Amino acid sequence: MATIREVASRASVSVGTVSNVLSGTVPVSTRLRDRVLAVVRELDYQPNQLAQSLKSRHTKMIGMVLRDITDPLFPQMMRGAKDAAWARNYLLVMLDSDAKVEREQQILVALRTRRVDGILLAPTGPEESHIRAVRDAGVPIVCLGRELPGLGLDCVLADNYKGAHQSVVHLASMGNRSIAFLHGDRADPVEQERFAGYRRGLQDAGLAFEASLEAGSHSGLDEGYRAGAALAKRNPRPNAILAADAMLAAGLLRALRDMGLRSPADIAIAAFDDPFCCDVLRPRLTAVAQPSYEIGAKAMEILLSRIHEPERRRSKTVLDTILHIRESSSPLSSAAT
Amino acid sequence: MATIREVASRASVSVGTVSNVLSGTVPVSTRLRDRVLAVVRELDYQPNQLAQSLKSRHTKMIGMVLRDITDPLFPQMMRGAKDAAWARNYLLVMLDSDAKVEREQQILVALRTRRVDGILLAPTGPEESHIRAVRDAGVPIVCLGRELPGLGLDCVLADNYKGAHQSVVHLASMGNRSIAFLHGDRADPVEQERFAGYRRGLQDAGLAFEASLEAGSHSGLDEGYRAGAALAKRNPRPNAILAADAMLAAGLLRALRDMGLRSPADIAIAAFDDPFCCDVLRPRLTAVAQPSYEIGAKAMEILLSRIHEPERRRSKTVLDTILHIRESSSPLSSAAT
């Protein structure tokens, strides 16, 4: 690839002059300007951003580190972040940490040595010493979807508490008196928020909570099937189930079907997050959607602000979830099975 | 962040020595070595990869440019590519071109100026002049999932022709005599392969093809619903439908349900690609899956080979698809609706 020296010599000017016409920060005579531009075109010269960055101390590049690119939560989040980045002329690159802390740590180091201007992070777990290290090195980080208690990082996340509360109130308003909670990962703080909102929703709806209303111990289709079936076999059978995620709900739906039970007639269902399959399942699944696009966009704006103003106050942004009421909780919304 | 000069002065050695102990390519006395390493730890010094790359002429970074990160085809592909990259100590970063050529072009330029060592590209469309430009600049590119006719790029893709053929033979073997094809984008070369395989499958199964067996003009749930319903209303009604993608099939399924038709009893269905929802739909969808993980992994291996051996012969790798037979085409596979 051509270097600035080559275009300078071909155009018979100094490299400084080439730099000046390209950057446009210093006036250059039209004659030289045209000569330089012609050579630039002729050679298809593109400045080496590595060299530029070395001087200018910024790369105009942001890294987005995701726990699991397979999770339907993330594509929209990335879209939001990407659009916000492009709007300010930053390049957003995405990395997948595969839900492994060591991988996350390696990625963080790789990003740091490549001097990205900032990082958007959907952390893998509670472990945070490696994150602290890169924060202490001075690279701005904003957390996606959850808050890391220890480090005072900016974060933007959905209001899981309120979302759970709202869905329980909805379920109760449809006449369901006993509403169960299907757990995924009880140790996950996000799920704990959801569970807390559920408990409070029960209370506000004047409904009782008891231990027999809880089931599930990890995520996944199979666990949804297993724990969902167990729940449906309880006597008395709960009228409704709020699942901690859509995967569990899909398994649950399968279990009901195999048991000859119908939803919402026999059991109403609602689930967290709203991957595409919710709308395609039978019955269509009522879901508490996170505003993923907005989370991504907002997080990027905050990151960019912090890059340009490192001392700004740490912020925590909480965005409302959206309740999509569909067949699985509402007999009215078209012919449900 | 600390620079090599800082650690050199703190350790009272020259920067060259620091570099030598860190790279390990030149022997250094234990005394100096320990002193340097101590300071490195103390300062949490990480070499600036920008500067390193400027000298060494490689960034150890690969860009993966995807047409649509929302497409369930891609997460696994990225996993495959990422694992292959890490194994050889390269960093893989992902970019989304949003199915827009201009965006793809901007990303390609951004990647080129940042001097990535190579690019994995799932191109957005037939337009290829901007791709040619970066190839001509000398950056190795391998194409994902399709072949760009004009440029002689390495590519790795699924055998769509054979996959279609196989699924038609399967459908025919289940006793279906008239098998329709539900189109997404007729201009898409990948779909054309699929359609050709379908035609040939019909022929090999001794079945007739006629124009009334074709429907659909673009992709999406709604079009699947619309064109699927049209197909199901034809007289005589086709026994089976092969959908160009799973989204179409989901819409089609919805249409059948609304028409009071059952699958596979009234109409058998198979679809291309195998997003998660295929296994969760009711009935579960028979699908021709692309070996996404393998495509990604293989493509990365080829890219890495080309990086180290630029003159190697151009290669085209075709991987077999996998037919997942499920309820929608096989009454045997559990109680189908």
Next chain:
DNA sequence: CTGAAAGCGCTTACAG
């Protein structure tokens, strides 16, 4: 084994 120096490809004051 160790250090001084040149150079990777740019940008940015500073003279002229």
Next chain:
DNA sequence: CTGAAAGCGCTTACAG
């Protein structure tokens, strides 16, 4: 307006 020079943070021969 234009060019020569210093410097960004490294690596790599080359002396010693």
